[in-house]
Amino acid sequence: MNPSALPSLSRLFDPQGIAIVGASATPGKIGAMPVSLLLQHGYGGRIVPVNPRADTIAGLPAVPGLDALDADIDLAILAVPAAHAAQALERARPGQVGAAVVFTSGFSETGAQGAAEQDRLCAIARERGIRLLGPNCLGFMNVRRNVYATFSPAPANGIVAAGGIGMVTQSGAFGAYAFSMARERGLGLSHWISTGNEADIDVADCIEWLAGDTHTRVIMAYMEGCRDGAKLRRALSAARAAGKPVVVTKIGRTQAGAQAAASHTAALAGDDAVYDALFRQYGALRARTIEEFFNLGYALDTWKHPPQGRRLGIFTISGGVGALMADDAADSGLTLPEPAADAQARLLERVPFASGRNPVDVTGQAVSEPGLLLATADDMLADSRYDALAVFLAAAGSSEALWPTFEAFARQMQARHPDVPLAISALFPPARRRELERLGCLVFPDPSAAVRTIAAVAAMASHSGRGTLQADPAPVTANRAPLRETYTEIQAMELLRDAGMPASPSTLAVDADAAVRAAGDLRGAGQDIPVVLKVVSPDITHKSDVGGVKLNVRGEDAVRRAYADIMAAVSQHRPDARVEGVLVAPMAPKGVECIAGVHCDPVFGPVVMFGLGGVFVEVLKDVSFRLAPFGRDEALDMIREIKGYALLQGARGAPPCDVDALADALATLSRFAHARAGDFSSVEINPLLALPEGQGAVALDAVVIRKGQPA
């Protein structure tokens, strides 16, 4: 979708008039539901039933076909069998119909014939300037305007309140369930959209449109896959730029899930790890379960100010549950700073056997002393040392007698500490819970859910200033000469060095004299530094195995001998190999071996991978990914994300590594990968050596595979 296409989606999602093709008055018929819902809920625009076999339907004058309609109409709902859908749309005049929602199944999800039918439908729509939602979808709702362009039975069991959450789901069943969950949890929706087969409009289009919708403050999206990675990036970037958080559930996190997803959706799903990277990078919060999906949407919708950092204050009337919540905080990366000393003193003065540390335990006394809750919060929050507050009230929430205490607390918190998001854990009756929510306070029965939700939302803050295409770094304007057919190690290193990567200097020496000269050049300031010699041959991968490597060679004689030894060993072990010479490079200093790589995802383009060498990548699969291009902050996140990060911080008595330099190297690699996206299929730098702090990082070896070349 290009930006100029946005208005046409507004005709779809905010229509002034709706024609229902296949409208019916017979309950249970697919064409009856939208007519009945639109009438029942008082849709204010024009409703035109389209049905050649009836003059009126549900009291509304019907027309036999779209061509019989006197005027333009924003939206046509197609509630007719697949075989008739194209035919119905064909009768529209060009420009007459803004958009169509196609409910019926029997298209691409059924196989090749259905896919052809779907293509025909799309072509007809395109010719007439009609945007298409579906087919094989449950339609959509614009809750504020009472547009129920759906045949889902979910609204028939009760509608949701109008509110700030725009919800878009690829799956109709998930969408119907999410609609019911929103109703149960009292969440207000702006729009609810199901995209089905996504013949034209996909989840990304909807996210982008919701990002521009004034009534939407939070976007909740469910997706199974995506065919246009660039569009999804644009959509997430637009939401980020508009300050609208996106909560997303994407199926297929695991191999079992991905397999199930692939058998369910024909869409090319791409690698899940890449989606994960995308969501992190664009600041979208990924939910792994429906529960988490709703907890996040709920928090972002209810809080006026989400937490701006990871410092959590906890107070409870149970020391034990406080410790349980501290466990959750630690699990989810929150910190628990102690209250100021004077605040602690005041707390203990009020409740002598309380704990004044964080978690603060005010004991059961909070129940008998109404002012204690607020006094405790005031003390804790006096000097801005918390980004959010979580309060556990145990069973006291069920007590009507205590309600005035809790209500006053929530109200005063909103008045005095409007910037500190508050979550209370207690069992309140539903109506009481809603009152607290109206005061901007989250309520969770499970204290762990309160802490984990705070943590997930707080993660957004650490990412501020990033997550939009505008914030992405400019690509490297490197030498754009076409890539070579194949790259030797030396050429690969040169290519990366030209792109600004810190790569160990290495020289190809074609004879012993050249090797001595190369070693001399490396010596530079006059020091006699040790060098490494490695055979260069397009036919030899495992150089050590054929005696093709000599380490720690020092001095002219030794270089000359090493050269001769390598040549002798290689011609003995691999007489067939083409030998181009010997690479001469300085011996690597001590550092931590990392691996950086780039591969080209079919949906999202070049993706940069980072991990530690050895068992970390090979056994533990401990790697992180980001879509190219990205800057240093994103690269730092990427480095800190791996489980073995402690090794870079100086574990086992080693000095801490130059993580900044490592991040710069990854960011540079990402800009190179972005600039040359079309040219190569993969790059691997192994090892990328992280040196001690202040000494940089350096690529010691690299493999570049050109596009189309077998890896």
Add this chain to the structure above:
Amino acid sequence: MNPSALPSLSRLFDPQGIAIVGASATPGKIGAMPVSLLLQHGYGGRIVPVNPRADTIAGLPAVPGLDALDADIDLAILAVPAAHAAQALERARPGQVGAAVVFTSGFSETGAQGAAEQDRLCAIARERGIRLLGPNCLGFMNVRRNVYATFSPAPANGIVAAGGIGMVTQSGAFGAYAFSMARERGLGLSHWISTGNEADIDVADCIEWLAGDTHTRVIMAYMEGCRDGAKLRRALSAARAAGKPVVVTKIGRTQAGAQAAASHTAALAGDDAVYDALFRQYGALRARTIEEFFNLGYALDTWKHPPQGRRLGIFTISGGVGALMADDAADSGLTLPEPAADAQARLLERVPFASGRNPVDVTGQAVSEPGLLLATADDMLADSRYDALAVFLAAAGSSEALWPTFEAFARQMQARHPDVPLAISALFPPARRRELERLGCLVFPDPSAAVRTIAAVAAMASHSGRGTLQADPAPVTANRAPLRETYTEIQAMELLRDAGMPASPSTLAVDADAAVRAAGDLRGAGQDIPVVLKVVSPDITHKSDVGGVKLNVRGEDAVRRAYADIMAAVSQHRPDARVEGVLVAPMAPKGVECIAGVHCDPVFGPVVMFGLGGVFVEVLKDVSFRLAPFGRDEALDMIREIKGYALLQGARGAPPCDVDALADALATLSRFAHARAGDFSSVEINPLLALPEGQGAVALDAVVIRKGQPA
């Protein structure tokens, strides 16, 4: 608690008469609540208010003190201030009162003076043969018998149904909350017990008593710490032997949580990793959150047959949510076998565009075709290939019109597949949900919670035949000579070899000739095997750094030269060191380096640790623990539990390791540690080399630290 003490706890938890010391008729008073609850809910035994300032209380004749009571009484509730509690109990005749519940705070939780007061109370109780619950606790309830020996306001807001869950919690606030949660979720309780300061009776005592209680089928326990590890083991073993699953929440999983717990409870908590090991070992299910705690209790209480394995069948009316559930299954270690080919064929015949794999997607057609659910389940379950079934019905659960379909499905499932535990995910109205639960079917709004709960409960099955003290292996009847003051490497290895551990043969050579002889002895069958020589000195820890190690030494001359080199290097680098000689051992074959250790936990005694060498233990803290002693199966679990397990399975092109031999070595070590528990403070075997399959495992080096010796 010794077994003969069990009857006295029955007097406590199932009393025929109750005296309330400090009974009151004034609402809000601590002594008013039990009187009012006992009367209100129709407790059938004798109720005797004890109050010197009233003749009757709430219509019941009162006595001035326990000594004024004519008969024996099972239970005395002490609802008087701390200062008066001992005094009140003192008035009881020896043998007159079976047990006392002490509500009031102001004892050990307030400091030294309170602790002294608590000790005095205990002594008085002990002298009179009175078992004590509390002090500083909320008391207990026997739901079936309407015994409300509590002042918690929770039952005043509504009581819970009588049922099969025995709940015991150290924290009163947690307990009150859990009681309210049980009420909200419709769980039935047998007993609810809060233990407070645990001056006499602790959580372990209650677990053991509940294990023997005929009305209790599932035990839910919350604990903050434990002072008597042996008693807790006995209690968990008793529950296991009685076939009663234990769900446990223990705070302090993380450093932050443990710190908060320590500041909350004065109890010596012990290392959390050891609790974790204990729970795994005795088959208790540890819940990390209150939500999980209840999901597990709910499942174990509702299902007649918990899953006997990890094979999950999923069917849904949404392919997308099916994939989401497959993700959850993979996360939580469940497998998803495909249905039999003929079953798949039948499924596709019925619903052509369905997915017949697992997750099976029957599409929205299940909603319009009532028999489809049962037909699908019948097909999937025809050949016993699933241990549990999870079904997702999306929003359809809210539809009253579809209720008969769902009700029939659950009923038929119970009749036809009683052994296959069933969990349905859908949004049912509460009353409908309870009907399904009565049919033995779990209902979860969140499909992920359904899958994860199945996985957690299924973990119990893989542990069958273990988890009781009876099943623990007999200790090693090793040489019980007292341990030496200090152990050199050779002596440590000898000690382990005597205990049955596979330890590399090594000999101390005091001169070059002895070294040559030792190398010759190792040669055995005549092969010239390479050996390693290492200096032996109590003063040298890092032997390589001082030139004290020679690897791969082959032949007499080389051995002689190596001996001389070591002596020269050591006397050059560490002229001060006492040198006892040189260790001669065979060069280690190729294998994976592991680490095994034992340390003595102050609460639970000797604990065995296992991990992989290098970064796994040092950087990733990737280790597992078990309490000694244990057998091979437990050791196998312990090995499989580590994240780096893949390395033992033959990652990076290496052959798979002899995991059975490794397990045997760990089990042997555990029996040794158990047998000599009082003698040493730690053992570390590093490396313990895991050789390729069929070749065993071998300890190459060990350090033994005697008890009382600085580590």
